[in-house]
Amino acid sequence: MIDQMLQFNKQFVENKEYEHYVTSKYPDKKIAIVTCMDTRLVTLLPAALGIKNGDVKMIKNAGGVITNPFDSTIRSLLVAIYELGVNEIMVIGHTGCGVQGMDAKEMLHLMKERGISEEHINLMRHCGIDLDTWLHGFDDTEAAVLETVDLIGNHPLVPADVTVRGYIMDSVTGKVTPVEK
Secondary structure (H helix, E strand, O other): OHHHHHHHHHHHHHOOHHHHHOOOOOOOOOEEEEEEOOOOHHHHHHHHHOOOOOOEEEEEEHHHOOOOOOOHHHHHHHHHHHOOOOOEEEEEEEOOOOOEOOOHHHHHHHHHHOOOOHHHHHHHHHOOOOHHHHOOOEOOHHHHHHHHHHHHHOOOOOOOOOEEEEEEEOOOOOOEEEEOO
């Protein structure tokens, strides 16, 4: 499959199809969006919000949540704020998220089935990684969005003048609903 994608890319470049997407590194709308990596959102989310290439900084991860105040998502947001001019942040969860209800024990079981040794798992634990927490999903999408909004909004390195709001998107219709305390 990767080879097919690379072949497509070769044609894409040769046909100069990239010209339609040329923009700068600065988001035109000065917004960063933290959202889930779910395949249903790849095209739906930008279409439902009327955003195009160059409008926003899109940061995606499993669940669209921040699990640690010093993780790569926070780092990306700080770069977006201080280096790229972002002044608003949207945290967008979605219906039917695969991280909702994700079970760490089941994930560890699947890892072992795929050849990850108990020794490697124990090494992670020995290094201080709480795998049961790190691999656990969330039970309530709305609560997970609110926790992430709170973490960003109260982060000591995020300036008070940055607006941070939470939303849940319907994975089928694209309807975006605000989430508030």
